[in-house]
Amino acid sequence: MHRTLADDLSRLPELLQSARDLAARELAGVSGRPVVQLDKAPDREALPTGGAGAEGALARFAERWAPGFSGSAGPRYLGFVTGGATPASVAGDWLTSAYDQNVSGAVGSWATALERETVGWLRELFGLGEAHSGAFVTGATASNTVGLAVAREWLGERLGVSVSRDGVGALGPVHVLSGSPHSSIGKALSVLGIGRDRLRPVPVLSGNREAVDVGALDAALSALEGRPAIVVANAGTVNTVDFDDLRAIAALKERHDFWLHVDAAFGGFAALSPSYAALVDGLDAADSVCVDLHKWLNVPYDAAVQFTRRRDLQVAVFHNASPYLGLPVGEPDFVHLTPENSRRLRALPAWFSLMAYGRDGHREIVERNVSLARELGERLAGLDGLCLLAPVRLNVVCFTLAGDPTPERVDALAQAVAASGEAFVTPTVYGGTPGLRAAFSNWRTSADDVERIIGAVARAR
Ligand SMILES: *Cc1c(COP(=O)(O)O)cnc(C)c1O
16 A cells, blocks of 8 residues: 555544544634635646645645635525535535445445435425435436436337437427526436427516416417427526426326426425425426425535436436346336436435434525525615515525616626625526526525625625
């Protein structure tokens, strides 16, 4: 064994303690550090030859890189929908690395069974029934891709061809309908060989809404004259957190032949609160469902879950049968369900957080985030020179400059907020108007943080 490696092995407990000390220091200071780092990253260094040992690497990292990391784990990073990592989930994540399990299959370890238990908990949390099976993937983009891959196989079944064997060309033109799809849907369609341009926008409801007009969807499906289609319903749009009427869409199945995929990346968490659960009423009727976990469950990157009612078709798409791995029989191994072969035990951080805080603890995070978003919305609307682009429906405040909000002026506002170090919001365009989004999804965020955010935006105006 290389001498430095042998040294590290003999000092492993001390090394883990040093990493723990750095992590604890960083997390204790996450509220105080600049929320984003705008300075340029250091120049690259040459590949080390001798090696500094783990303590040396830790020192180098702390000195050269750590100061440039963002405060995205902290309470005032409101860009995208970022979430954070609960204390228990960080502990679970560390142990994922320490145990280094490969959850492609079940042989020789209970890790796969732990992933199954966690998927079962999540299914219950989001109000899905036993008919949905699921697996961990890296994020909502991967989850949407898996769901749409199963949808693609289902189209083949309806048309009497096997896409997994004959390729997507066997399908002819594919019809994908959606009101306000996330950009990852187009990406998934590209990856799947269906094509980005096959995504046909369906009109949304009038009156500052992003939810699909179910009547218009009905008409679009009728126009297909019985050809099977894929409908992507959106439960929580990124700009205004609007929700399609899932129950009404599912009811269209009585008259039309389509696969219903629901992108509930963060909107799925509405199910945790009796106050907001009606927004995802009908989710269980979906054929496939995407929920991100590194967003509102507050587990570390990267983790999401995908659910489907047609595991048989999922196996047809993803199975990786070979003489040494064996054909999937009975309950298929995860290797036969997702794009990966070898897989990290992504379930463990989620298992830890759900075990530690339960349904109630996670519900509290969701409800607090929503009430703080509403508070910020009201306060921003009351500031001279600012206005809301849409009502605060759940956890996102979409706002802009009064008057003529040109992209340059809005960008300058975002830059000034970021430069203050106090908060981070990201630009968007909503209804043709440039604006900014402040998305609440971090477990730490408090009323004091809202004061600091308001202060930062008010000064930056
Ligand atoms: C964030 C998001 C995605 C993509 O999620 P990743 O985890 O970044 O892949 C997809 N859909 C919606 C609605 C989202 O909010």
